[in-house]
Amino acid sequence: MLSEPRSGRLAAWGNAFFAGLVPPDDTVTAIVGDDAVHRVEGLPGEPAPVGIALALGRLRSLGATGLRVALPAPGHPLGLSGPPEFNARALEAEEAVVCHGAAYGLVPEVHEAGPEGDVHTEVVWHCLPVREAPPADVPSLGEAERELAEALREATEVLTRLDVAGSGPVAEAAIDAYRARADKGGEVLAPGYPGRAVRVLEMARRVGLLVRVAYENGPGGAVSAGEMAARAAALRPVERTARRARVAAYNSVVEERERGVR
Known part of the structure; x- marks a missing residue:
């Protein structure tokens, strides 16, 4: 299909942000897309969910230099490296983002909110520890x-x-x-x-x-x-x-x- 997974948008534009190729506002706009809002919860040092720009800055301060995508399916842990708890969450969501340079990963939780006729989509990315190892089954x-x-x-x-x-x-x-x-x-x-x-x-x-x-x-x-x-x-x-x-x-x-x- 031609639609883009949310993990793809986050990784692609997050990588451009890390490289200094796009400003924070443009990065957030591209990542959020047609959704109403994206927030990240569970970041070290952040007691409450934060916005995408702050989350990317925090991940960079923790050592992240890049973001990889995982698109797992049953029996095929594509792009994952563990531990089992993270893999299970990613498999349930059918996607995840894994940091390069910092042992953290992000799994989206998507839900709809608002009254009938004015429903919008909100996304919470759960930041979880990952195993620093080569991702599974990713080709060149x-x-x-x-x-x-x-x-x-x-x-x-x-x-x-x-x-x-x-x-x-x-x-x-x-x-x-x-x-x-x-x-x-x-x-x-x-x-x-x-x-x-x-x-x-x-x-x-x-x-x-x-x-x-x-x-x-x-x-x-x-x-x-x-x-x-x-x-x-x-x-x-x-x-x-x-x-x-x-x-x-x-x-x-x-x-x-x-x-x-x-």
Whole structure:
């Protein structure tokens, strides 16, 4: 899908903020997006929840030099490094942000507030201790790009053979519509990211949307149980590959800095 996870916005714009590429107000606006407010609770030295700008400043004072994204799914702790308590919270939320340089991570809790007809979304990021270790199963940008291209070809062949709606014009129309909406939303990634990361993230979004459309647009010609199982088998690894690629794109600034590229 083309929508951006909240962890992606926080990590991307937080990294740009750490690098001095965007001012605090612009950082907060980009991270909050269409939500009403984001706050961070549990920060060391802060007895009450604080706003995003103060939270990023506090994390930097604690040693954080970058932010990584985790997009875990059952059986696939993508981007996580422990401990189990943090992993469980991240898995429940299906996303998290992990600091580089400081042993802390952030897990979002999203809820709606306000009267009927005027409901808005509020987000509380819970700051929790994490284990300082390499994140699980995150590929390099080059690996992610190659895997995406291969997975997309294989899945398209299988879905076309099964006459699944997600492999034809329905999917293309949906992708074009979402792309138009995304283009209106501004930058794909925050300033400071390499062009390859932008390309990988755009492709991962496209692949993710293809998977979603294939699931949502009925069985097409895949009417037997065996054919339905074949479709699911084709989509599962593609969805996994798309998630890995998205994490690789969001984390690329930190990974390249670690390797001394930037």
